[in-house]
Amino acid sequence: xxxxxxxxxxxxxxxxxxxxxxxxxxxxxxxxxxxxxxxxxxxxxxxxxxxxxxxxxxxxxxxxxxxxxxxxxxxxxxxxxxxxxxxxxxxxxxxxxxxxxxxxxxxxxxxxxxxxxxxxxxxxxxxxxxxxxxxxxxxxxxxxxxxxxxxxxxxxxxxxxxxxxxxxxxxxxxxxxxxxxxxxxxxxxxxxxxxxxxxxxxxxxxxxxxxxxxxxxxxxxxxxxxxxxxxxxxxxxxxxxxxxxxxxxxxxxxxxxxxxxxxxxxxxxxxxxxxxxxxxxxxxxxxxxxxxxxxxxxxxxxxxxxxxxxxxxxxxxxxxxxxxxxxxxxxxxxx
Amino acid sequence: xxxxxxxxxxxxxxxxxxxxxxxxxxxxxxxxxxxxxxxxxxxxxxxxxxxxxxxxxxxxxxxxxxxxxxxxxxxxxxxxxxxxxxxxxxxxxxxxxxxxxxxxxxxxxxxxxxxxxxxxxxxxxxxxxxxxxxxxxxxxxxxxxxxxxxxxxxxxxxxxxxxxxxxxxxxxxxxxxxxxxxxxxxxxxxxxxxxxxxxxxxxxxxxxxxxxxxxxxxxxxxxxxxxxxxxxxxxxxxxxxxxxxxxxxxxxxxxxxxxxxxxxxxxxxxxxxxxxxxxxxxxxxxxxxxxxxxxxxxxxxxxxxxxxxxxxxxxxxxxxxxxxxxxxxxxxxxx
Numbered sequence: 001x002x003x004x005x006x007x008x009x010x011x012x013x014x015x016x017x018x019x020x021x022x023x024x025x026x027x028x029x030x031x032x033x034x035x036x037x038x039x040x041x042x043x044x045x046x047x048x049x050x051x052x053x054x055x056x057x058x059x060x061x062x063x064x065x066x067x068x069x070x071x072x073x074x075x076x077x078x079x080x081x082x083x084x085x086x087x088x089x090x091x092x093x094x095x096x097x098x099x100x101x102x103x104x105x106x107x108x109x110x111x112x113x114x115x116x117x118x119x120x121x122x123x124x125x126x127x128x129x130x131x132x133x134x135x136x137x138x139x140x141x142x143x144x145x146x147x148x149x150x151x152x153x154x155x156x157x158x159x160x161x162x163x164x165x166x167x168x169x170x171x172x173x174x175x176x177x178x179x180x181x182x183x184x185x186x187x188x189x190x191x192x193x194x195x196x197x198x199x200x201x202x203x204x205x206x207x208x209x210x211x212x213x214x215x216x217x218x219x220x221x222x223x224x225x226x227x228x229x230x231x232x233x234x235x236x237x238x239x240x241x242x243x244x245x246x247x248x249x250x251x252x253x254x255x256x257x258x259x260x261x262x263x264x265x266x267x268x269x270x271x272x273x274x275x276x277x278x279x280x281x282x283x284x285x286x287x288x289x290x291x292x293x294x295x296x297x298x299x300x301x302x303x304x305x306x307x308x309x310x311x312x313x314x315x316x317x318x319x320x321x322x323x324x325x326x327x328x329x330x331x332x333x334x335x
Numbered sequence: 336x337x338x339x340x341x342x343x344x345x346x347x348x349x350x351x352x353x354x355x356x357x358x359x360x361x362x363x364x365x366x367x368x369x370x371x372x373x374x375x376x377x378x379x380x381x382x383x384x385x386x387x388x389x390x391x392x393x394x395x396x397x398x399x400x401x402x403x404x405x406x407x408x409x410x411x412x413x414x415x416x417x418x419x420x421x422x423x424x425x426x427x428x429x430x431x432x433x434x435x436x437x438x439x440x441x442x443x444x445x446x447x448x449x450x451x452x453x454x455x456x457x458x459x460x461x462x463x464x465x466x467x468x469x470x471x472x473x474x475x476x477x478x479x480x481x482x483x484x485x486x487x488x489x490x491x492x493x494x495x496x497x498x499x500x501x502x503x504x505x506x507x508x509x510x511x512x513x514x515x516x517x518x519x520x521x522x523x524x525x526x527x528x529x530x531x532x533x534x535x536x537x538x539x540x541x542x543x544x545x546x547x548x549x550x551x552x553x554x555x556x557x558x559x560x561x562x563x564x565x566x567x568x569x570x571x572x573x574x575x576x577x578x579x580x581x582x583x584x585x586x587x588x589x590x591x592x593x594x595x596x597x598x599x600x601x602x603x604x605x606x607x608x609x610x611x612x613x614x615x616x617x618x619x620x621x622x623x624x625x626x627x628x629x630x631x632x633x634x635x636x637x638x639x640x641x642x643x644x645x646x647x648x649x650x651x652x653x654x655x656x657x658x659x660x661x662x663x664x665x666x667x668x669x670x
Contacts, residue, residue: 140553141537142477201536201549202476204588210540218475250586252654253539319587 001306002332003269003278007033007297009289012132012167012187012238013261014038015058015069023316024243025061027262031331033286034068034297036132036238039095040104044074048083051090066298072132075109077116081123092293093130093165101136102212103242103256112151114158121159130163130185130293131155135174136213142197145171145213156181163292168192168240170213172223178234185292187238188228190267191258191321196221207254208319211242229275231283236292239264243318259320263311267322269304269329305332336641337667338604338613342368342632344624347467347502347522347573348596349373350393350404358651359578360396362597366666368621368635369403371467371573371628374430375439379409383418386425401633407467410444412451416458427628428465428500436471436479437547438577438591447486449493456494465498465520465628466490470509471548477532480506480548491516498627503527503575505548507558513569520627522573523563525602526593526656531556542589543654546577564610566618571627574599578653594655598646602657604639604664640667 013035015025028035037058039045045054051071058069073079073087075096096117097108112133114121124131133155137147155164166174166186178184195215200206209215227235241264242257249255260267265285272281289295309330311322348370350360363370372393374380380389386406393404408414408422410431431452432443447468449456459466468490472482490499501509501521513519530550535541544550562570576599577592584590595602600620607616624630644665646657 140531141533142552196475198476201545204590205540205542205545206588207540207542208587210536214536217477252543252585252658253541255539323587 001273003281003304005265005282005285005302005304007290007300008265008285008302009033009237009295009297010035010239010241010261010264011236011289011293012036012038012189012240014040014240014242014257016243017041017054017057020243020245021057021061023318024241024261025058026063026065027315028241029062029065029067030262031265031302031334032067033300034070034295036070036092037072039072039074040097040102042104044104044107045072046074046076048087048090051087055090066300068297070293070295074107075120075131077109077120079120079123084120084123084127084129088127088129091129092295093132094124095132095134097134098136098138101134101138105134114154121155121162125159125162130165132165132167134168135166141214142216145169146173149173149177152177152184153181156184159183168213168238169224170216171220175223175227178227178232185234185236187236187240188224189238189240189258190260190264191215192221192224193228193271194267207249208321208323209258210254210256211240211258212256225275228284229272229277229280231280231288233283233288233291235284236289237268237285245317246314246319249319259315259318262315263320263322263327265302265304266309266327266329266331270327273306273329300334302334303332304329336608338616338639340600340617340620340637340639342625342635343600343620343637344368344572344630344632345370345574345576345596345599346571346624346628347371347373347524347575349375349575349577349592351578352376352389352392355578355580356392356396358653359576359596360393361398361400362650363576364397364400364402365597366600366637366669367402369405369630369632371405371427372407374407374409375432375437377439379439379442380407381409381411383422383425386422390425401635403632405628405630409442410455410466412444412455414455414458416461419455419458419462419464423462423464426464427630428467429459430467430469432469433471433473436469436473440469449489456490456497460494460497465500467500467502469503470501476549477551480504481508484508484512487512487519488516491519494518503548503573504559505551506555510558510562513562513567520569520571522571522575523559524573524575524593525595525599526550527556527559528563528606529602542584543656543658544593545589545591546575546593547591560610563619564607564612564615566615566623568618568623568626570619571624572603572620580652581649581654584654594650594653597650598644598655598657598662600637600639601644601662601664601666605662608641608664635669637669638667639664
C-alpha cells in the first residue's frame with residue numbers, strides 16, 4: 001500500500017540554532033515542503049534583521065533540499081504599525097508566548113488580554129498577520145490549557161478579523177472552541193494524537209515524551225483524533241518538534257519537548273491508516289494550512305509505503321519519539 | 336527552637352537488598368526507631384525463611400544502631416491458616432500489591448476483591464494480621480487511586496475485624512474514606528505532603544519526584560495535609576522512601592520512587608512548624624503507629640533544631656528529595 005503526500009507542511013516547528021539547527025533542519029527538509037518556524041531562540045527573534053538572518057542560517061543548514069522556512073516574530077507589545085508593515089514582507093505569523101510558560105519564553109507577554117495587547121493586535125489584524133498563541137495559564141499543569149480558553153475567547157471576539165491559531169491543542173475543550181469563533185484555528189502535534197499522560201508518567205517516567213502542554217486524558221486524545229482524522233478545515237498539522245540534547249532530557253530536571261520531525265509523516269500514515277482515514281491525511285498535513293495561511297510552498301511529493309521503519313535510537317545527540325521502535329510506514333521516495 | 340521526637344517510626348519503607356540495602360538501611364536507622372519493611376524484593380518475600388533471612392540482612396546492614404525492622408510478607412492468595420499462624424511470629428503485616436502496579440509487583444494479585452481473596456483474608460482477620468494495600472487500579476494514572484476506593488470498601492465491609500491500611504494515600508477521596516469504616520487506616524508519605532503533579536511535571540520534569548501513586552492535585556495535597564497536621568489517629572507516617580540508583584532515575588525510562596528516608600524528619604519538622612502544628616508531629620510520626628500496630632519499638636530520642644540543613648546531592652548513588660536544597664530543620668542529636 002502506498003500514499004503520496006503533496007507538499008507536506010509542518011505548521012509548528014522548533015529548529016533551534018547553531019549546532020542543533022544543523023542536526024535537525026535537514027531532517028525536516030527531507031520530508032516536508034515547508035514549516036512555520038518558531039521564534040523562541042535566546043534571545044528571541046524580534047526584528048526584521050533577526051528574521052532575515054535566522055532564515056539564512058536555516059537555509060544554509062538545509063542545504064540543497066527544497067524547503068521553505070515560513071518565519072515568525074516573537075510577539076512583543078511594543079511593535080508598532082510601521083514596523084509590522086515592514087516585517088510582514090518577511091514573516092508568515094507572529095507567535096505569542098505568555099512569559100515563562102515554556103522553553104525560552106522568559107521574554108513573553110506578562111498579561112495576555114485584548115485590552116493590554118490592543119494596539120499590536122489591531123495592527124496585525126489590519127495587516128492580516130496571523131497570531132499564533134501558546135495558550136496556557138500559570139495554573140495546575142493539567143488545567144492550564146482549559147484555563148486559557150477564556151483568553152482565546154476574549155481575543156477572538158475583540159479582533160474578529162485577526163486569524164488566531166491555538167497552537168498544539170491538547171484538550172477536548174479547545175477542540176470545542178474551534179467551531180465557536182470563525183477566526184480561531186488550531187495546530188495539533190503528532191505526539192498529542194498518540195499519547196496521554198499515561199504514556200508520560202503511567203508506567204516508567206518517559207522524559208522524551210515530556211512536553212508543554214503536557215499530554216492530557218484519554219478523552220482529550222479522542223477529541224483531538226476525531227478532529228484531525230476528519231481533517232477539520234480549521235485544523236493543521238504542527239509537530240511542535242522540539243529537540244533537546246539527550247543530556248538535557250535524561251537528567252535531574254528534564255526540558256520540555258518531543259522530537260518528532262524525522263518520523264512524523266511515517267507515524268501519521270500509520271495512525272490515519274489504522275483509523276481508516278488515510279484519504280484525509282493530505283488535508284491535515286498540507287491543504288488546510290495552504291488555505292488558512294495562503295501558502296504556496298515548493299512542490300514536493302513524498303511517497304510513503306506500508307513497510308516497517310525502525311526508528312533510530314537517536315539522530316546525533318537527539319532522541320526521537322518511538323526511538324528504537326518500529327512504525328508500520330516508511331518513506332519510499334521524495335521528489 | 337527544638338523538638339524531641341520519641342521513637343519515630345516509618346510505617347512504609349523500601350530497604351531493597353544487597354548493595355542498596357547497605358547504603359540505605361543505616362540512613363533510616365540513624366533517625367528512626369523502627370520501620371515497616373516492604374517485601375517487594377525480586378523474588379518477593381513470601382516464606383518464613385525469606386522473612387527471617389531478610390531481617391538478618393537488614394540488621395547486619397544497620398550495624399550497631401538500635402532499629403527494629405518490622406517485617407511484612409508479600410501477599411499471595413495461597414497462604415493457608417497454618418502458614419499464617421507460624422508466619423505471625425515473624426511479621427507485623429502482609430502487603431498486598433495488585434499485579435504490575437509498581438516496582439517489583441509482577442507477582443502480585445490479579446484480581447483484588449473480597450471473594451477471590453476470602454480465605455486468606457479470613458485467616459488474617461482471625462490471626463489479627465493487618466493488611467497493607469497498594470491501592471491503585473489499572474486505569475488512567477490520575478484516576479487509579481480513586482478507582483480503587485470501591486475495593487477498599489468491599490474489603491472493609493466484608494472483613495470488619497481485619498485492619499486494613501491504605502498505603503501512601505494521595506487523594507482527598509481516600510482521606511474521606513478513613514472515617515467511613517472503622518477498620519480502615521492510612522499511611523501518608525513526606526513527598527505527598529509536599530508536592531503535586533506540578534512539582535513533577537509542571538516546570539522541568541523531575542524524575543526524582545516521580546513515584547507511584549503519582550502526586551495529585553493541589554486540593555488533594557490540602558486534604559492530606561489537613562489529616563496529617565491534625566494527627567488523625569488513623570493516620571501514620573510512612574515515607575515510602577524508595578531508592579533507585581541515579582542511572583535508573585535520570586534515564587530513558589525512569590523508575591518510580593522518591594528517596595526521603597535521611598531527610599524525612601527534618602522536612603516533617605519544617606512542614607509542621609510552618610503549619611503551626613509541631614505539637615502534633617509526635618503522634619503522626621510514632622504514637623499513632625504504636626497504637627494501631629501495638630508496637631513497642633526500641634527507645635530512641637531524636638532532637639531536631641531549627642537550623643538549616645543542606646541536603647546532600649546524593650547518598651552514594653542515590654539522589655534524595657530536596658537534593659542540594661536547604662531544609663529549615665536539622666537533627667541535633669539522637670540518643
